[in-house]
Amino acid sequence: MKELQDRIRRDGMVKPGNVLKVDSFLNHQCDVALFDHMGAEWARIFSGRHIDKILTIEASGIGIACCAARHFGDVPVVFAKKTQSINLEGDQYVTKVYSYTKQREFPVIVAKRFLKAGERVLLLDDFLANGKAMQGLIDICGEAGAQVVGIGIAIEKGFQSGGEILRRAGYDVESLAIVTSMDAETGTVEFA
Amino acid sequence: MKELQDRIRRDGMVKPGNVLKVDSFLNHQCDVALFDHMGAEWARIFSGRHIDKILTIEASGIGIACCAARHFGDVPVVFAKKTQSINLEGDQYVTKVYSYTKQREFPVIVAKRFLKAGERVLLLDDFLANGKAMQGLIDICGEAGAQVVGIGIAIEKGFQSGGEILRRAGYDVESLAIVTSMDAETGTVEFA
Numbered sequence: 001m002k003e004l005q006d007r008i009r010r011d012g013m014v015k016p017g018n019v020l021k022v023d024s025f026l027n028h029q030c031d032v033a034l035f036d037h038m039g040a041e042w043a044r045i046f047s048g049r050h051i052d053k054i055l056t057i058e059a060s061g062i063g064i065a066c067c068a069a070r071h072f073g074d075v076p077v078v079f080a081k082k083t084q085s086i087n088l089e090g091d092q093y094v095t096k097v098y099s100y101t102k103q104r105e106f107p108v109i110v111a112k113r114f115l116k117a118g119e120r121v122l123l124l125d126d127f128l129a130n131g132k133a134m135q136g137l138i139d140i141c142g143e144a145g146a147q148v149v150g151i152g153i154a155i156e157k158g159f160q161s162g163g164e165i166l167r168r169a170g171y172d173v174e175s176l177a178i179v180t181s182m183d184a185e186t187g188t189v190e191f192a
Numbered sequence: 193m194k195e196l197q198d199r200i201r202r203d204g205m206v207k208p209g210n211v212l213k214v215d216s217f218l219n220h221q222c223d224v225a226l227f228d229h230m231g232a233e234w235a236r237i238f239s240g241r242h243i244d245k246i247l248t249i250e251a252s253g254i255g256i257a258c259c260a261a262r263h264f265g266d267v268p269v270v271f272a273k274k275t276q277s278i279n280l281e282g283d284q285y286v287t288k289v290y291s292y293t294k295q296r297e298f299p300v301i302v303a304k305r306f307l308k309a310g311e312r313v314l315l316l317d318d319f320l321a322n323g324k325a326m327q328g329l330i331d332i333c334g335e336a337g338a339q340v341v342g343i344g345i346a347i348e349k350g351f352q353s354g355g356e357i358l359r360r361a362g363y364d365v366e367s368l369a370i371v372t373s374m375d376a377e378t379g380t381v382e383f384a
Contacts, residue, residue, distance in 0.1 A: 029306045030269040032261040058251035063258035069224040077222040085293050114221045
């Protein structure tokens with residue numbers, strides 16, 4: 001998606017350790033017009049496939065998923081939680097994933113009431129790198145008996161293994177920008 | 193806002209300890225059509241007041257704020273973070289608030305780049321009870337020299353002190369549903 005790639009080139013910041021900071025428009029400050037265009041693009045890509053629900057994970061996925069949902073007929077958005085709450089009692093699907101950016105393991109929690117057997121689910125998230133968070137959502141869909149119809153990613157780090165692992169497992173991963181290389185010294189970003 | 197009150201009456205669940213669960217449409221599963229209507233209502237209420245930016249806090253505020261932003265001319269949405277990340281280095285505004293639902297203190301973090309002196313900010317969140325999270329956002333706006341133009345809340349627990357404290361301090365708090373009482377035995381919810 002050219003608009004997203006141009007925006008990454010313009011406003012993204014490459015940091016040592018293969019860190020791509022896009023917090024000025026994607027995951028701290030949010031450009032909702034861009035989110036809307038991203039939603040429209042996923043709707044075009046996944047058109048013809050019936051989607052019952054969008055599943056994402058807090059926090060950065062939520063805004064993207066909520067803006068995208070209107071392009072899928074206002075389907076419900078469910079966001080997996082990363083912390084237990086006294087308001088989250090009851091039957092839950094829980095799995096654990098390790099976050100490199102947070103440098104710790106965290107739980108991924110979805111209340112069973114919001115994910116049912118046979119539901120056709122689109123998974124959305126802001127980043128795909130090693131794919132751990134996405135694997136957590138897939139595991140939860142599997143437990144629920146829900147069907148993963150597709151996976152929409154804003155920015156995939158193509159030089160990390162998450163995308164390859166998911167595609168090899170048969171998932172239709174549609175990333176709007178696939179970064180093939182970045183250089184912290186020059187600040188350049190190359191796309192597939 | 194009648195639509196939100198009706199929805200709370202229909203799908204909200206009252207639990208002992210003054211807990212109102214609205215996770216089927218507001219803060220775990222999200223009804224984005226409802227969020228859109230809530231955004232339109234805040235835009236009507238705050239019309240005529242120039243808004244540069246919407247500030248909210250992860251996680252439940254993000255979807256609401258992103259859906260509302262399009263009714264304010266697609267202004268940027270900034271969401272305060274509750275955990276440090278290696279991607280969040282640099283100058284930050286940080287304050288601490290205590291969460292009763294999570295039963296622990298957590299930081300509220302906004303990168304200084306995304307909140308500037310003189311900016312006119314609308315604060316949005318899903319719940320207002322004791323007002324601790326909202327006070328954290330106000331403190332951060334104060335540090336930044338940004339002006340809080342208004343506070344939009346989906347559900348205010350009118351029997352807790354947050355709303356009164358903020359209004360007495362001069363803030364224009366606009367809650368779309370103000371719960372005056374709830375009864376866990378009968379499941380009834382009364383609104384102002």
